[in-house]
Structures are given as C-alpha cells and as structure tokens.
Amino acid sequence: MAGIKDVAKIAHVGVGTxxxxxxxxxxxxxETREKVEKAMQQLRYTPNELARNLYRKRTGIIxxxxxxxxxxxxxxxxxxxxxxxxxxxxxxxxxNTTQKDNNxxxxxxxxxxxxxxxxxxxxxxxxxxxxLQIEKPIVALDRYIGNTIPVVSVDHxxxxxxxxxxxxxxxxxxxxxxxGASKVESPSLDRHIEFEKIMTEHGITVYSYxxxxxxxxxxxxxxxxxxxxxxxxxxDGVFGTDLLALEYMKKALIEGKKVPEDLKVICYxxxxxxxxxxxxxxVIRQPIEELAKESVRLMNNMINGKLYxxxxxxxxxxxxxxxxxxxx
Amino acid sequence: MAGIKDVAKIAHVGVGTxxxxxxxxxxxxxETREKVEKAMQQLRYTPNELARNLYRKRTGIIxxxxxxxxxxxxxxxxxxxxxxxxxxxxxxxxxNTTQKDNNxxxxxxxxxxxxxxxxxxxxxxxxxxxxLQIEKPIVALDRYIGNTIPVVSVDHxxxxxxxxxxxxxxxxxxxxxxxGASKVESPSLDRHIEFEKIMTEHGITVYSYxxxxxxxxxxxxxxxxxxxxxxxxxxDGVFGTDLLALEYMKKALIEGKKVPEDLKVICYxxxxxxxxxxxxxxVIRQPIEELAKESVRLMNNMINGKLYxxxxxxxxxxxxxxxxxxxx
DNA sequence: TTCAAATATGGAACCCGTTCCATATTGAGC
DNA sequence: GCTCAATATGGAACGGGTTCCATATTTGAA
Numbered sequence: 268m269a270g271i272k273d274v275a276k277i278a279h280v281g282v283g284t285x286x287x288x289x290x291x292x293x294x295x296x297x298e299t300r301e302k303v304e305k306a307m308q309q310l311r312y313t314p315n316e317l318a319r320n321l322y323r324k325r326t327g328i329i330x331x332x333x334x335x336x337x338x339x340x341x342x343x344x345x346x347x348x349x350x351x352x353x354x355x356x357x358x359x360x361x362x363n364t365t366q367k368d369n370n371x372x373x374x375x376x377x378x379x380x381x382x383x384x385x386x387x388x389x390x391x392x393x394x395x396x397x398x399l400q401i402e403k404p405i406v407a408l409d410r411y412i413g414n415t416i417p418v419v420s421v422d423h424x425x426x427x428x429x430x431x432x433x434x435x436x437x438x439x440x441x442x443x444x445x446x447g448a449s450k451v452e453s454p455s456l457d458r459h460i461e462f463e464k465i466m467t468e469h470g471i472t473v474y475s476y477x478x479x480x481x482x483x484x485x486x487x488x489x490x491x492x493x494x495x496x497x498x499x500x501x502x503d504g505v506f507g508t509d510l511l512a513l514e515y516m517k518k519a520l521i522e523g524k525k526v527p528e529d530l531k532v533i534c535y536x537x538x539x540x541x542x543x544x545x546x547x548x549x550v551i552r553q554p555i556e557e558l559a560k561e562s563v564r565l566m567n568n569m570i571n572g573k574l575y576x577x578x579x580x581x582x583x584x585x586x587x588x589x590x591x592x593x594x595x
Numbered sequence: 596m597a598g599i600k601d602v603a604k605i606a607h608v609g610v611g612t613x614x615x616x617x618x619x620x621x622x623x624x625x626e627t628r629e630k631v632e633k634a635m636q637q638l639r640y641t642p643n644e645l646a647r648n649l650y651r652k653r654t655g656i657i658x659x660x661x662x663x664x665x666x667x668x669x670x671x672x673x674x675x676x677x678x679x680x681x682x683x684x685x686x687x688x689x690x691n692t693t694q695k696d697n698n699x700x701x702x703x704x705x706x707x708x709x710x711x712x713x714x715x716x717x718x719x720x721x722x723x724x725x726x727l728q729i730e731k732p733i734v735a736l737d738r739y740i741g742n743t744i745p746v747v748s749v750d751h752x753x754x755x756x757x758x759x760x761x762x763x764x765x766x767x768x769x770x771x772x773x774x775g776a777s778k779v780e781s782p783s784l785d786r787h788i789e790f791e792k793i794m795t796e797h798g799i800t801v802y803s804y805x806x807x808x809x810x811x812x813x814x815x816x817x818x819x820x821x822x823x824x825x826x827x828x829x830x831d832g833v834f835g836t837d838l839l840a841l842e843y844m845k846k847a848l849i850e851g852k853k854v855p856e857d858l859k860v861i862c863y864x865x866x867x868x869x870x871x872x873x874x875x876x877x878v879i880r881q882p883i884e885e886l887a888k889e890s891v892r893l894m895n896n897m898i899n900g901k902l903y904x905x906x907x908x909x910x911x912x913x914x915x916x917x918x919x920x921x922x923x
Numbered sequence: 924t925t926c927a928a929a930t931a932t933g934g935a936a937c938c939c940g941t942t943c944c945a946t947a948t949t950g951a952g953c
Numbered sequence: 954g955c956t957c958a959a960t961a962t963g964g965a966a967c968g969g970g971t972t973c974c975a976t977a978t979t980t981g982a983a
Contacts, residue, residue: 315939317652322941345664359690380642382648521875543845598970609932611932
C-alpha cells in the first residue's frame with residue numbers, strides 16, 4: 268500500500284507538503300499542489316485513517332448499545348440515532364447486549380481503548396458501578412446511571428397517564444398490563460406505576476405481568492401472553508408494549524373476542540408494526556426521533572467539551588387514538 | 596492519559612517488556628510481570644487500541660450496509676450479522692443508506708482508509724462499478740456485484756415457487772403482487788418473476804406493483820397499498836413482503852373482506868411482525884440467520900486469506916402455512 | 924566444567940500520518 | 954535597497970503501541 272512517503276518521493280516533495288495538500292492546511296503553491304495530486308492519483312493513494320486517528324486521538328465512532336437491534340423499538344432507535352450521528356459526522360457501531368452480558372462491559376472498555384469516542388447506551392444489564400468508573404462521553408437512553416451521566420428519557424409517567432385516561436374513557440374494568448422486570452430501575456417503569464395507580468384509584472383491577480429484560484424472543488412473549496390470557500380471560504383491556512399488546516390482542520381474537528367491543532387495546536411505543544394490524548390500534552407513541560436527536564446532540568456536546576444538560580430531558584409521548592379503544 | 600512509556604518508567608523496565616506482559620508474548624519472568632501489572636494498575640493503564648491497530652493494519656470492524664435498519668427484515672439481518680460477527684471477534688458498524696445515496700460510497704471508502712476490515716452490503720443503490728474498484732473484503736447479501744465479489748443469497752426462485760403453489764392450492768384467481776423496482780437487478784426479483792410465471796401458466800391473473808427501493812417509509816407503502824386495492828378490489832389473493840402484504844390485508848379487512856374466505860395472504864420474509872397479526876398469516880420465511888452466518892463466514896475467510904466461494908450460496912426459504920391461506 | 928539452548932530484558936525501528944520548527948524565497952511598503 | 958511579513962517547503966518529532974535485534978543471564982545436558 269502506498270503511503271505518504273511514496274507520494275512525497277514521486278512528487279519530489281517532503282512529507283509535510285503532501286500532508287498539507289491533503290488537508291488543505293498551511294501554505295502550498297499551486298504548482299506543488301498539482302504535482303502532489305498527480306502523484307496521489309498515480310499511486311492510488313488513500314490516507315490511512317488509523318494513523319490520522321492515532322494522532323488526533325479520536326475515531327469518530329460512537330457505540331450504540333441496545334438489548335436487541337431486531338426488536339422494533341430498538342431498531343427504530345438505532346435507525347434514528349445512526350441518521351443523527353451521521354449528520355454530525357460520526358459513524359455508528361452497534362452492539363446487541365442480549366446474547367452475552369459482558370458485551371456491554373466490552374464496549375465500555377472500547378471507550379477506554381479509544382476505539383470509540385462515545386457510548387450511547389439503551390441497555391440495562393450492567394451494574395451502574397461499571398459506568399461510573401469511566402470518565403468518557405456516555406449518554407444513557409431512558410436509564411438513570413448515577414449523577415454524572417446524562418440521560419435522555421421520555422416522560423413515561425405522562426405516557427402512563429395518557430394510557431390510563433384513555434382506558435378509563437373506554438370503561439374497561441379489568442386490565443392486563445405487561446411491563447419490564449421491576450427489579451431493573453428504569454424510567455419506563457414509571458408508566459406502569461402511574462397507569463396502575465390511576466386505574467386503581469378509579470376502582471379498576473389491573474393485573475401486571477412482568478417480562479424479563481433480555482428475553483425478547485418470540486416464544487417467551489407468546490408464553491407470557493398465553494398465561495396472562497388464561498389467568499384472566501375476563502379481562503376487557505390490555506396495555507403493554509407493541510409486541511406484547513398485539514400478541515395479546517391476537518390471542519383474544521383467536522379466542523373469539525371482538526376488539527374493541529370485548530377488549531380495548533393500547534400499545535406503548537407505537538412503532539410501525541402497529542400500522543399493519545387490524546383492527547387499528549390506539550398507541551402511545553414514543554418520540555423516538557427526538558430521543559435520538561437529543562442523545563446525539565448531548566453526545567456531541569460532551570465530546571466537544573461544550574455545556575450539556577446532565578439530567579433527564581423529558582420528551583413527551585403522544586396518544587394516537589384509533590379503533591381499538593373506540594367505545595360504541 | 597498514561598501510556599506504555601509511563602508504565603515502563605514506573606515499573607523500571609523497558610517498553611518492550613511491558614508490551615510482552617500485556618500481550619503474553621515472548622519471555623517474561625514472574626517477578627517482572629508482577630511489577631508491570633502493579634504499575635499498570637497504579638496508572639489505570641489501558642492500551643490504546645488505535646496505536647495497536649495502526650501497527651497491525653486492522654481494526655476488527657466490519658461495516659454492514661442496509662437500506663434501513665428500522666425495517667423489520669433488515670433489522671433482523673443486522674441483528675444476526677452482529678451476533679455472528681461478534682462470535683468471530685469483530686465489531687459491527689452500521690450504515691443506513693436510504694437517506695443519502697453517497698453514504699454507501701463513503702463506507703466503501705472507509706475500507707480503503709482502513710477504518711474497517713470489510714463490508715457486508717445489503718443495499719442496491721450504488722453503481723456496481725464502484726465496488727469493482729476495491730480490492731478489499733466485500734460480501735454482498737442478495738445482490739450480484741460482478742464476478743469477483745461473493746454473494747450470499749436466498750433461493751428466491753424457490754420462494755416464488757412455494758408461494759405460487761400455495762396460492763394455486765387455495766384456488767385464488769386474481770392476485771396482487773408487491774415487488775421491488777425491477778430496474779434494480781436483485782436476486783429477490785426472481786421470486787416475483789417465478790411466482791408470476793407459474794400463476795400465469797395456470798391462467799391466474801397477477802397484478803404487480805413495484806415499490807421503489809429506498810422508500811421504506813410508512814406513508815409511501817400505505818399509498819401504494821391503497822392504490823393497489825382500489826385498482827382491483829376484486830382481487831382474492833395477495834403476495835408481498837411482510838409489511839406490504841399485511842398492510843394490504845389490513846386494508847381489505849377494513850373494507851369488510853374476510854381472510855381467508857375472500858382473500859388469501861402470503862407474506863414474504865416472515866419476520867416477527869407476522870406473529871402478531873390476526874388472522875395468522877402464511878409466510879415464506881427467509882433464512883435470515885443462515886444468511887447472516889454464511890456472510891460472516893465468507894467475510895472471515897476473505898479477511899484471513901482462506902478459500903471462499905465466490906458465487907451464490909443459495910439458502911432455502913420455507914413455507915409456513917397458517918390461517919390466511921386456509922381453504923374451507 | 925563447558926557450552927549451547929532457553930530465558931529475560933532494553934531499546935531502536937517501525938506503522939503512517941500530523942504538526943511544528945527551521946530555513947528559504949518572494950513581495951510589498953518605505 | 955532594505956526590512957518585515959507572507960508564502961513555501963523539508964524534515965524531525967510525535968502519537969502509542971509492536972516487533973526485532975542485541976545483549977545478558979540462567980539452565981540443563983554432556
């Protein structure tokens with residue numbers, strides 16, 4: 268592979284001059300510039316980014332950690348984060364953490380090894396402790412990690428409230444709720460706490476089913492849904508993330524229930540999969556694009572030493588009312 | 596940041612010795628090793644991966660190019676490719692190419708700039724020409740790019756045949772088909788050609804609707820589906836990729852049709868979204884995991900200079916029959 | 924005891940760019 | 954014609970590792 272020295276030799280100039288031509292920095296005469304450019308073409312020279320990065324102490328790569336890129340919610344998150352990172356000139360490295368727990372640690376270490384300039388993490392597996400050790404740009408998506416790491420999160424309490432109000436409006440009496448494991452401290456639990464609180468205050472029964480994190484495989488959710496259905500076949504409302512709520516709705520339809528007559532459905536997340544089901548479902552749409560935008564903005568500020576907000580940026584979820592919560 | 600020299604100084608040894616301890620290479624006495632390790636801990640030393648990579652001329656990063664990570668099919672592809680790359684010790688960089696066309700070129704250039712060791716491409720936007728210029732490890736997913744670049748693809752002809760046979764079995768007479776733009780030479784077109792061929796041979800009418808690549812947004816597909824439905828409301832069968840076929844089914848259900856009585860549905864891809872709809876749909880499942888495994892295996896062989904198959908590895912799609920093609 | 928092989932270690936050279944410093948030349952202003 | 958600034962250029966030092974070579978010491982077999 269041709270290096271800068273080869274170019275310099277062919278063009279009869281010094282390496283510094285070649286570098287200046289490549290980077291358009293310092294002074295170069297038109298004549299020299301042409302000689303160098305000709306030599307570069309002749310040798311099909313491409314600068315070695317690794318050498319540059321070594322000197323510049325940056326790679327322009329941001330690692331994005333998610334439990335499962337295959338999951339519609341995280342797929343959307345990754346998509347928009349990638350687009351946004353790209354706008355700022357960063358490359359996106361991704362990491363599924365579901366398979367092996369220590370993956371997360373591995374990627375955090377890449378920060379210290381200087382292979383990535385920052386980490387945007389949307390996972391919950393690792394002990395907070397590990398994060399706090401690292402004094403490098405880290406942004407958390409929807410998770411509190413100590414007081415030093417900025418978090419971008421959605422106002423899930425509001426989301427739970429929206430869902431609860433909508434459910435109350437429909438007059439449902441017995442509701443199945445699917446939520447993440449409560450042992451993991453995640454802002455997303457707020458919606459379920461709030462939902463349950465409001466419902467209970469109004470004398471509505473809520474049965475909550477917890478789903479383990481890191482168990483995003485289809486069989487597991489199918490089993491959970493079946494169990495929930497069988498436990499309380501009299502339920503007339505369901506609230507949960509897209510896949511679970513829809514799977515529950517499917518189960519109910521198979522069992523002969525009618526939606527919305529016998530069962531009201533509210534999906535949390537509102538990813539594209541909610542667009543292809545019938546009857547059309549009411550969703551609490553998460554502001555995924557904004558989540559991505561904010562997290563990348565924060566990341567960029569951290570990297571460039573600009574001021575940034577340490578604490579939660581609460582983005583607003585939105586209720587989109589459709590047929591599945593229509594009454595009469 | 597502490598470097599290897601600092602460690603060497605603290606431990607009163609040479610830099611070579613420190614390097615040997617870190618890499619467990621060459622000879623080191625137990626005593627020295629301990630001194631060095633102590634010094635490393637004391638300084639919280641972490642080797643700079645960039646410097647290593649510069650010397651080793653590799654980064655261990657593979658770029659994965661897809662039109663849209665948010666799309667369920669590609670999300671699955673990326674997921675399994677990432678898992679597989681991880682097994683081989685590589686990191687995954689992703690790139691959505693939908694937004695800007697030149698992104699694809701940009702990532703190809705990263706190969707030459709040595710920021711990535713290889714590219715696995717699942718996109719169709721760039722001129723083949725650009726690819727052929729590059730003498731670096733490239734693996735194509737489901738796309739022919741010249742004679743030098745290995746391709747991993749699915750036996751789409753077989754997929755089309757499976758769909759056609761199933762559709763014939765149901766006795767549908769007028770079928771709507773959604774397919775990618777025919778101007779892009781993609782193996783995936785084979786399924787539609789084969790499907791249409793077989794159906795036509797049996798005197799069945801097939802109306803094909805082409806979807807532009809790089810238009811994976813929801814509105815666009817909704818419009819296309821509406822148009823298809825309105826053009827031929829008498830259709831009694833639909834065949835297309837998950838999202839389009841399901842969206843069509845939804846439209847039909849809204850319009851009062853019954854599935855499978857009035858409309859048979861076959862989804863191509865069979866991603867998880869087909870698991871949450873009612874009625875349950877028949878799918879031609881693409882072997883995404885195998886696709887990922889094979890492409891990564893090829894990539895690894897290319898990188899390590901082992902033998903690898905240049906030509907198509909045809910993986911088999913699978914018909915999974917469900918309610919949407921049930922007759923009586 | 925002797926000598927080759929094994930073990931141990933330091934440090935220079937290298938990977939491939941970028942930047943800085945030293946030096947040279949040109950040109951404008953007086 | 955002289956001076957200072959602007960322009961131009963080469964090359965050493967550097968970034969932070971790895972490897973190789975030279976040299977020193979220890980071990981084991983004869």
